[in-house]
Amino acid sequence: MRKIAISNQKGGTGKTTSTINIAYGLQKKGQKVLVIDLDPQANLTASLGISDNTAQKNIFHIMKNECHVNDAILDIRNVSIIPANINLAACETEFSNIAGREFILKESLHEISDFDFILLDCSPSLGLLTLNAFVMAEEIIIPVQAEFLALQGMSKLLETIEIVKNRINPSLKISGIISTRYDNRKILNREVVEKLETHFADKLFSTFIRENISLAEAPSFGQDIFTYRPDSAGAKDYLSLCEEILKRS
Ligand SMILES: Nc1ncnc2c1ncn2[C@@H]1O[C@H](COP(=O)(O)OP(=O)(O)OP(=O)(O)O)[C@@H](O)[C@H]1O
Ligand SMILES: [Mg+2]
Structure with a gap:
């Protein structure tokens, strides 16, 4: 089972x-x-069309031990989803006095075993939730938008990953960096990607995710790109990226 956190504390990458x-x-x-x-x-x-139903169990209920993992898992087109809602914002304060609070996610999900992949969609911060993701995961994938300031903040992210790896989770590693919203016509995009290649060498996936309007539209229909526009550049790019991810195991 590969456990991968998708993280970058920069927003909108x-x-x-x-x-x-x-x-x-x-x-x-x-x-x-x-x-x-x-x-x-x-x-x-929300992007998968899951309504913010207050009766619905979510990841916060699991972390607070208020429900069993299986009661929160939804099946959406053959992918299992554990949803979140805004209440999760209280996590930082709710758990602030608990010793070992960075282990809560890992411990509350320890019974899960019958998946090939667990993917964790992190928030744009390096707070407690992201820390919990880094403790539970074995891999981190970092999406980077090849724009001005893309690399700013990366050193803080790398430093945090290094600290978690050294102190808590020795098996943690960056398994890849994705260049997202790539537009070959933009000189700045090409320059930033060159920098990423210099800094991260083979960590950078050779598939770039191109700027593609269908990727931005799909969430308003609650759909993934393969359902919404299977012939789009976005679908081709993400499928090619998945082949690389499978090879990197
Ligand atoms: N390849 C792409 N082409 C076009 N639009 C894209 C592409 N990738 C993402 N977007 C759009 O860019 C915006 C930000 O993307 P997304 O929400 O995935 O970023 P994020 O890193 O999860 O943001 P946050 O930090 O707020 O969690 C969204 O409106 C999304 O639809
Ligand atoms: Mg996001």
């Missing part, structure tokens, strides 16, 4: 879009996938 479409791409490749929305913004949950 394509974490949620990548989590959804990697999940469905891997499912198309025959993998059994569980996706966990770990962001209080709950964009992933």
Whole structure:
């Protein structure tokens, strides 16, 4: 079972879009996938058309030990989803006095075993929820938008990953960096990608996710790109990325 956190504390770099479409791409490749929305913004949950039903169990209930994991898992087109909602924002304060609070997610999900992949959609922060993701995961995938300031903040992210790896989770590693919203016509995009290649060498996936309007439209229909526009550049790119992810195991 591969446990992958999709993380970058910079906002809007394509974490949620990548989590959804990697999940469905891997499912198309025959993998059994569980996706966990770990962001209080709950964009992933909403993007899959899951309504913010207050009776619905979500990841916060699991972390608070208020429900069993299986009671929160939804099946959406053959991918398992554990949703989130805005209440998850209280997590930082709710758990602030608990010793070992960075282990809560890992411990509350320890019974899960029958998946090939667990993907964690992280929020744009390096707070407690992301820390919990880094403790539970064995791999981190970092989506980066090749724009000005893309690399700013990366050193803080890398430093945090290094600290978690050294102190808590020795098996944690960055398994890849995705260049997202790539537009070959933009000189700046090409320059930033060159920098990423210099800094991260073979960590950078050779598939770039191109800027593609269908990727931005699909969530308003509650759909992944393979359902919404199977012939789009976005579908091709995410499927090719999934092939690389499968090879990197
Ligand atoms: N390849 C792409 N082409 C076009 N639009 C994209 C692409 N990738 C993402 N987007 C759009 O960019 C915006 C930000 O993407 P997304 O929500 O995936 O980023 P995020 O990193 O999860 O953001 P946050 O940090 O707020 O969680 C969304 O409106 C999304 O539809
Ligand atoms: Mg997001």
